Amino acid sequence: MSKKITVKGRDENGQRISTQIFEDLVQKAFTKSHDLVLETYGQHNVGGRLKSGGKPVTIEINGPCGQRLGCMGLPGTKIVCNGPASDDVGWLNIGAEITVKGEATNGVCNAMAEGKVYIGGSIGARGLTMTKWNPEYNKPELWVLGSCGDSFAEFNCGGIAIVCGVEAKNPDNVLGYRPCVGMVGGTIYYRGKIDGSYSQINVKAVLPDDEQWQWLLDRLPKYLENIGRPELLAELSQREEWAMLDAIPPQERALMKTGPMSMAEFKHKIWNPGFGGGDPIRDLAPGLDRSPIGMVESGDLRRKKPFWANRDKAAPCAYYCPVHIPTIDRLRLMREGKGKEAYEMLMEYTPLPASICGHICPNLCMQNCSRQMVMRRSTSRCWVGRPKINRLPRLPLL
Amino acid sequence: MVSIRSIPSRPGSLSPNDLPWIIQHREDRCTLCGKCAAVCPVNTLKLTYMRKRMPKIVLNSSERGSSFKTFVGIRQNTDVGRRCIGCGSCAMVCPNEAIGPVFNENDRYRFQATAGGDATKRGGRRNEPGGSLLDRIIFNRISMLTDPALDAGRHEFAYNTLLGRVLPPEEYVRRKLSGEWIPPVREIFPFIIGSMSFGALSPNMWLGLLQGVAYCNEVLGIPVVMATGEGGCPPWVLRSPFLKYIILQVASGYFGWDEIIRAIPEMQCDPAAIEIKYGQGAKPGDGGLLMWFKVSKLIARLRGVPEGVDLPSPPVHQTLYSIEESVMKMIQSMSMAWNFKVPVYPKISGSTSAKSVLNNLVRNPYASALMIDGIDGGTGAAYDISLNATGHPIASNVRDCYLDLCKQGKQNEIPIFAAGGVGKNGNVVQNALALIMLGASGVHMGKFIMQSAAGCLGSEKNRCNVCNVGICPKGITSQNPKIYRRLDPDDVAHRLVETFQAIQVEVKKVMAPLGRSQSLPIGMSDALGIADKDAADRLNIRYVC
Numbered sequence: 001m002s003k004k005i006t007v008k009g010r011d012e013n014g015q016r017i018s019t020q021i022f023e024d025l026v027q028k029a030f031t032k033s034h035d036l037v038l039e040t041y042g043q044h045n046v047g048g049r050l051k052s053g054g055k056p057v058t059i060e061i062n063g064p065c066g067q068r069l070g071c072m073g074l075p076g077t078k079i080v081c082n083g084p085a086s087d088d089v090g091w092l093n094i095g096a097e098i099t100v101k102g103e104a105t106n107g108v109c110n111a112m113a114e115g116k117v118y119i120g121g122s123i124g125a126r127g128l129t130m131t132k133w134n135p136e137y138n139k140p141e142l143w144v145l146g147s148c149g150d151s152f153a154e155f156n157c158g159g160i161a162i163v164c165g166v167e168a169k170n171p172d173n174v175l176g177y178r179p180c181v182g183m184v185g186g187t188i189y190y191r192g193k194i195d196g197s198y199s200q201i202n203v204k205a206v207l208p209d210d211e212q213w214q215w216l217l218d219r220l221p222k223y224l225e226n227i228g229r230p231e232l233l234a235e236l237s238q239r240e241e242w243a244m245l246d247a248i249p250p251q252e253r254a255l256m257k258t259g260p261m262s263m264a265e266f267k268h269k270i271w272n273p274g275f276g277g278g279d280p281i282r283d284l285a286p287g288l289d290r291s292p293i294g295m296v297e298s299g300d301l302r303r304k305k306p307f308w309a310n311r312d313k314a315a316p317c318a319y320y321c322p323v324h325i326p327t328i329d330r331l332r333l334m335r336e337g338k339g340k341e342a343y344e345m346l347m348e349y350t351p352l353p354a355s356i357c358g359h360i361c362p363n364l365c366m367q368n369c370s371r372q373m374v375m376r377r378s379t380s381r382c383w384v385g386r387p388k389i390n391r392l393p394r395l396p397l398l
Numbered sequence: 399m400v401s402i403r404s405i406p407s408r409p410g411s412l413s414p415n416d417l418p419w420i421i422q423h424r425e426d427r428c429t430l431c432g433k434c435a436a437v438c439p440v441n442t443l444k445l446t447y448m449r450k451r452m453p454k455i456v457l458n459s460s461e462r463g464s465s466f467k468t469f470v471g472i473r474q475n476t477d478v479g480r481r482c483i484g485c486g487s488c489a490m491v492c493p494n495e496a497i498g499p500v501f502n503e504n505d506r507y508r509f510q511a512t513a514g515g516d517a518t519k520r521g522g523r524r525n526e527p528g529g530s531l532l533d534r535i536i537f538n539r540i541s542m543l544t545d546p547a548l549d550a551g552r553h554e555f556a557y558n559t560l561l562g563r564v565l566p567p568e569e570y571v572r573r574k575l576s577g578e579w580i581p582p583v584r585e586i587f588p589f590i591i592g593s594m595s596f597g598a599l600s601p602n603m604w605l606g607l608l609q610g611v612a613y614c615n616e617v618l619g620i621p622v623v624m625a626t627g628e629g630g631c632p633p634w635v636l637r638s639p640f641l642k643y644i645i646l647q648v649a650s651g652y653f654g655w656d657e658i659i660r661a662i663p664e665m666q667c668d669p670a671a672i673e674i675k676y677g678q679g680a681k682p683g684d685g686g687l688l689m690w691f692k693v694s695k696l697i698a699r700l701r702g703v704p705e706g707v708d709l710p711s712p713p714v715h716q717t718l719y720s721i722e723e724s725v726m727k728m729i730q731s732m733s734m735a736w737n738f739k740v741p742v743y744p745k746i747s748g749s750t751s752a753k754s755v756l757n758n759l760v761r762n763p764y765a766s767a768l769m770i771d772g773i774d775g776g777t778g779a780a781y782d783i784s785l786n787a788t789g790h791p792i793a794s795n796v797r798d799c800y801l802d803l804c805k806q807g808k809q810n811e812i813p814i815f816a817a818g819g820v821g822k823n824g825n826v827v828q829n830a831l832a833l834i835m836l837g838a839s840g841v842h843m844g845k846f847i848m849q850s851a852a853g854c855l856g857s858e859k860n861r862c863n864v865c866n867v868g869i870c871p872k873g874i875t876s877q878n879p880k881i882y883r884r885l886d887p888d889d890v891a892h893r894l895v896e897t898f899q900a901i902q903v904e905v906k907k908v909m910a911p912l913g914r915s916q917s918l919p920i921g922m923s924d925a926l927g928i929a930d931k932d933a934a935d936r937l938n939i940r941y942v943c
């Protein structure tokens with residue numbers, strides 16, 4: 001199984017063969033050898049779906065390669081493309097290691113869930129987008145020697161990118177315009193200038209900590225060797241040249257301030273100074289107090305004073321009782337000798353059991369009694385239910 | 399207990415069941431705190447005591463008699479002038495959820511509302527419950543595989559609009575090269591806060607709105623502008639850097655213009671634009687009137703009049719006699735006041751004659767736009783008949799004008815702004831984008847902003863709508879500090895900002911599926927559909943079902 005087999009992308013007449021037929025030839029060759037050289041001529045979806053049961057598979061690509069190189073790549077597959085690659089390298093890759101020695105265009109690693117993609121140049125737009133990471137497996141990795149196009153790492157979920165900024169297509173902005181929109185996981189190492197247009201609610205700028213730096217150092221040599229640039233190791237091993245964009249976890253995002261400036265701060269810094277530092281109508285209405293008040297206010301701000309007109313008509317003792325005890329009925333019951341009923345009725349009204357009510361109440365019923373002027377004493381405390389008193393108290397005559 | 403007497407029933411007698419809003423009061427929950435009665439803006443709540451007779455009958459004895467009980471409760475006044483307006487303030491302050499208004503379909507009040515011999519007036523809106531035509535227009539042209547799909551959350555959208563005369567490219571280049579005058583054009587957010595005056599609005603409301611507008615511009619970068627309405631602008635505001643977010647209005651009353659002219663030499667910046675008001679959608683052909691009790695000391699000083707007098711703005715400008723003259727005199731003079739650097743445009747009420755006005759403007763080199771206010775527009779005060787039945791719905795009015803411009807090949811030169819019922823049922827972005835795709839360059843919205851930013855209680859069921867009498871329960875349209883201090887300007891500003899942020903999101907949510915990100919879809923009527931054949935034919939859009 002170890003003999004190299006070459007599959008050609010052109011027929012005997014030099015004509016391109018279709019992607020479907022080429023795939024057929026590759027799968028047939030794969031039954032004979034796990035070490036293939038593919039002389040592609042723009043065929044798409046090359047290098048994926050090679051089921052080896054985990055045994056190593058080596059695919060070397062010579063010649064112009066079509067789109068989606070290594071798409072649906074499986075673990076164990078190792079693809080090396082000796083030239084540049086077209087769109088969507090590593091699309092839906094779930095474990096293949098894909099090396100592109102030249103540049104790659106748009107959509108590198110789109111929807112990739114596991115595996116590694118090593119690019120020996122720069123990449124186009126929308127790299128590392130919509131990646132997946134199942135914690136049962138390893139995180140997908142994308143290594144780029146140069147720079148990335150716009151909209152990089154959108155909706156990245158766990159993918160790790162390493163962007164080296166060497167011979168970058170866009171040295172002024174190695175991560176392109178507006179990277180990391182909707183990025184919810186993963187991390188991006190980069191070296192070189194960026195324009196700060198990354199999505200600030202998704203990622204934060206940090207510097208690699210010791211562990212992260214070690215992670216990078218451990219893997220750099222293999223990457224450089226794969227793309228055939230081992231001489232860059234020293235240059236890329238300067239820690240101070242590297243920075244990172246790290247996904248903000250949702251818990252942290254929930255705590256982030258939603259608006260860019262509080263209204264209070266705006267008022268203080270921008271609004272009031274716009275009027276020479278004071279209320280904008282202070283000249284029209286000097287001293288006008290416009291501070292907020294409630295719907296129902298008291299004191300000077302009171303607008304209406306509602307009252308129940310029954311004050312004019314109800315018996316004052318009952319009306320002024322804070323708990324509206326119908327004192328007239330109480331007295332009537334007592335006059336009828338129904339002390340127990342009077343007491344029970346009282347208990348339905350008062351929140352204070354036993355005799356506490358009578359002890360703490362300032363006797364509003366008595367104070368407001370209209371017969372005050374007629375009789376010296378209107379009504380008075382009476383003791384109900386005390387065993388020592390076996391006769392009813394004398395009550396005022398009506 | 400009511401004694402035995404004859405209860406008269408006059409033609410104007412109403413029972414609580416005849417009123418548009420009936421108070422529901424739950425005596426089992428009420429603790430008689432009186433807050434509801436203290437807050438009721440129309441004093442409809444009566445705190446009453448009542449006497450109840452309970453017959454006492456003991457079956458097996460000859461004893462007979464009655465016991466009397468006095469109890470307190472809350473009753474509703476049935477006088478026409480003190481009927482419940484359904485504002486719900488009582489429900490807002492009641493600590494026990496014991497009271498609140500309920501809408502009554504069967505009111506007889508409407509036949510008695512003419513007591514005193516005047517026709518009924520109110521503030522607010524047209525009172526046409528149910529979905530409006532604009533609420534029924536939907537966006538059908540979804541771009542999926544035929545053209546690149548956009549993502550509202552991710553892509554960047556350009557949706558500002560232009561207020562001002564846009565020259566044809568060759569004319570622009572010619573003038574640029576020869577150093578001639580180029581008409582001023584403003585890039586603004588297409589949702590404009592419609593003209594509401596300092597006077598119609600309380601100081602806390604007006605300044606709160608401006609504060610929110612300033613925040614949108616200075617902090618969020620959303621170029622929101624607000625129109626002031628007639629009634630001037632506080633002198634400090636005229637001299638502030640926020641004037642550039644304000645469209646000043648000149649109307650037939652010219653209120654506040656002395657202060658404005660006085661301030662011109664000291665202005666730090668130019669206003670966003672000048673709006674010349676010829677008409678208002680809610681009450682076409684009817685003027686404005688700021689009633690004397692709203693003319694507080696503050697308003698009097700601002701408008702340059704004595705305190706406590708009625709301030710009428712007549713329906714017509716007294717010294718303008720024809721459209722040509724109006725356009726000449728007003729537009730040219732207002733342009734000249736700011737050295738031809740500020741866009742000047744007229745505002746008219748929706749009308750079958752709108753096209754004639756527009757055509758006149760097309761020929762006027764200084765006219766910057768046309769603003770048409772449809773029948774569903776709001777107002778601080780108007781007769782019911784004007785509000786309900788006078789005017790023109792905005793959709794077909796804008797459509798006709800836009801198609802007319804298209805015929806002349808001028809649709810990109812003079813923008814049309816639409817107003818009148820935008821967001822009246824809350825669907826502000828749907829309504830606005832429908833109008834924009836019918837041909838408007840932007841919309842003005844008033845009632846929606848009051849409801850959204852300040853919690854205005856008004857509704858199309860004639861809820862509240864007492865903006866005209868200075869007792870606005872929310873403090874929006876009152877000049878009484880004991881009332882308007884209920885409204886915290888910071889809260890208004892905050893809600894305004896939230897409103898515009900949400901509008902932005904919704905605009906993107908419509909534009910993205912239409913595959914439109916680089917410019918506002920003005921006149922993109924192939925995206926519109928309505929399940930109403932007649933409306934579709936009239937508006938020249940697709941009938942869908």
Ligand code: SF4
Binds near residue numbers: 442443482483484489
């Ligand atoms: S709804 Fe308004 S008008 Fe009606 S009773 Fe309550 S507070 Fe008064």
Ligand code: SF4
Binds near residue numbers: 423429430495
């Ligand atoms: S506010 Fe509520 S609890 Fe207080 S009196 Fe009115 S209904 Fe009763």
Ligand code: SF4
Binds near residue numbers: 521522853861870875
């Ligand atoms: S809340 Fe104020 S502004 Fe709103 S309808 Fe009532 S009175 Fe008018």
